[in-house]
Amino acid sequence: MGKPAYIFADMAYFPYLALSENAHFGAHTIAVFGIDEMDDTVYVADRGKKPVTVTIEELERTRNSKFLPYPPKNKMLKIQYPIRTTTFERGIVEGALARTKKIGTELNDIMNWASKELSRRDKEVMELLKGLQDGILECSKKEQEAFKALQNTIH
Numbered sequence: 001m002g003k004p005a006y007i008f009a010d011m012a013y014f015p016y017l018a019l020s021e022n023a024h025f026g027a028h029t030i031a032v033f034g035i036d037e038m039d040d041t042v043y044v045a046d047r048g049k050k051p052v053t054v055t056i057e058e059l060e061r062t063r064n065s066k067f068l069p070y071p072p073k074n075k076m077l078k079i080q081y082p083i084r085t086t087t088f089e090r091g092i093v094e095g096a097l098a099r100t101k102k103i104g105t106e107l108n109d110i111m112n113w114a115s116k117e118l119s120r121r122d123k124e125v126m127e128l129l130k131g132l133q134d135g136i137l138e139c140s141k142k143e144q145e146a147f148k149a150l151q152n153t154i155h
Contacts, residue, residue: 007077009059012025015054031045
């Protein structure tokens with residue numbers, strides 16, 4: 001009690017993002033930090049500078065989305081806060097490094113989904129996606145190297 005809930009949500013259903021109705025991505029995470037059932041208001045922290053609000057129905061819809069490649073399935077992230085923290089800077093670097101390592105797994109999931117969805121006539125599109133994946137993975141490797149170097153300077 002008293003802690004925000006970090007949940008998976010389908011971005012296409014949030015009116016404040018103003019996305020296309022086909023822009024489904026259910027692996028988007030947000031923090032829900034308050035609900036006022038009397039006013040039908042859910043207080044959300046997303047990636048913007050200020051908190052936003054949605055209705056309870058909008059929140060339910062985004063959490064229950066069935067759209068691929070990542071339906072949210074009403075999942076919630078459980079955050080285990082460390083008992084003792086080191087430095088703030090070290091925490092940032094370690095978190096960023098962990099995130100760049102996860103990028104490869106997510107890209108592989110997207111490519112697997114795309115290869116199943118696209119037919120043989122879409123081979124050119126798959127080749128373009130593969131090129132994009134390779135480029136992103138190369139950037140991710142460079143980011144990891146930079147974060148490791150930064151991590152060594154902080155220790």
